[in-house]
Amino acid sequence: MIEVDKVTKQYGRRQQKVTAIRDVTITIREHEIFALIGESGSGKSTLAAMIAGLEQPSKGKIVWRNIQNEPVKERIYPRQRTQAQMVFQNPDRSLNPYWDVKDIVAEPLILKGVSPTKAYHHAAELLERVHLPLSMLARRPGQCSGGQKQRIAIARAIALAPAVLIADEITSALDPETEQDILKLLVALKREQSMAILYITHRLETISGFADRMAVMKDGLIVEEGQCEQILQAPKTDYTRALLKACSFA
Numbered sequence: 001m002i003e004v005d006k007v008t009k010q011y012g013r014r015q016q017k018v019t020a021i022r023d024v025t026i027t028i029r030e031h032e033i034f035a036l037i038g039e040s041g042s043g044k045s046t047l048a049a050m051i052a053g054l055e056q057p058s059k060g061k062i063v064w065r066n067i068q069n070e071p072v073k074e075r076i077y078p079r080q081r082t083q084a085q086m087v088f089q090n091p092d093r094s095l096n097p098y099w100d101v102k103d104i105v106a107e108p109l110i111l112k113g114v115s116p117t118k119a120y121h122h123a124a125e126l127l128e129r130v131h132l133p134l135s136m137l138a139r140r141p142g143q144c145s146g147g148q149k150q151r152i153a154i155a156r157a158i159a160l161a162p163a164v165l166i167a168d169e170i171t172s173a174l175d176p177e178t179e180q181d182i183l184k185l186l187v188a189l190k191r192e193q194s195m196a197i198l199y200i201t202h203r204l205e206t207i208s209g210f211a212d213r214m215a216v217m218k219d220g221l222i223v224e225e226g227q228c229e230q231i232l233q234a235p236k237t238d239y240t241r242a243l244l245k246a247c248s249f250a
């Protein structure tokens with residue numbers, strides 16, 4: 001569905017040039033959970049931003065269902081901005097603290113031209129889909145727990161039925177039990193919404209039994225890619241072995 005083809009991303013100019021992604025080629029298939037693993041600074045978020053159309057590759061291309069990634073500036077609603085939705089580690093930075101949950105979840109629908117009545121009705125359905133009580137619609141983010149805020153961010157992200165949900169370290173700040181609940185929710189949503197999920201994490205222990213396929217990144221390069229369980233059981237590179245060794249389950 002999404003083909004990242006020999007993509008390089010550089011930031012800055014001349015002496016200050018940083019190469020965040022080097023010649024990366026991966027494919028994300030329809031309806032799969034694809035985990036992107038790697039330590040801090042390995043380039044995971046940069047790759048995600050390019051897939052979402054928020055950044056453009058310096059070299060190479062990203063092809064969406066055979067349609068090439070278009071520069072964001074050229075359209076008000078570029079294809080990737082609705083087909084790919086992102087959820088980040090810190091929901092406090094993406095949820096407006098002065099808005100009720102119903103306005104937060106309904107906003108993408110209203111911006112797309114859905115009438116407020118229909119949008120609020122759909123917001124209630126979305127809240128049910130992420131297993132939150134309807135009483136939460138009238139709350140503000142500050143009155144919700146960290147796990148509830150991530151569910152609200154997920155509800156808003158799936159409002160426009162994206163083809164891919166990009167989850168960037170979304171469980172890193174949660175306790176292990178809440179983290180497991182969110183992972184179960186993502187598996188259910190993948191099925192119900194027929195969408196792919198790009199799940200970014202530096203914590204390998206979260207992906208066993210959850211992700212279908214995975215890629216391991218180091219210094220902007222993909223060092224290993226394949227079926228998740230296969231890599232976890234028989235990693236081919238020293239780097240992946242070291243990541244596994246550092247995990248609690250290894």
Ligand SMILES: Nc1ncnc2c1ncn2[C@@H]1O[C@H](COP(=O)(O)OP(=O)(O)OP(=O)(O)O)[C@@H](O)[C@H]1O
Nearest residue numbers: 011012018020038039040041042043044045046047
């Ligand atoms: N806007 C930017 N300008 C300059 N350099 C950047 C920019 N964004 C990222 N980088 C650099 O690109 C490299 C990859 O960063 P990126 O955020 O993609 O890594 P990451 O694997 O997502 O890390 P983390 O897990 O800490 O978020 C890093 O060296 C980072 O400093």
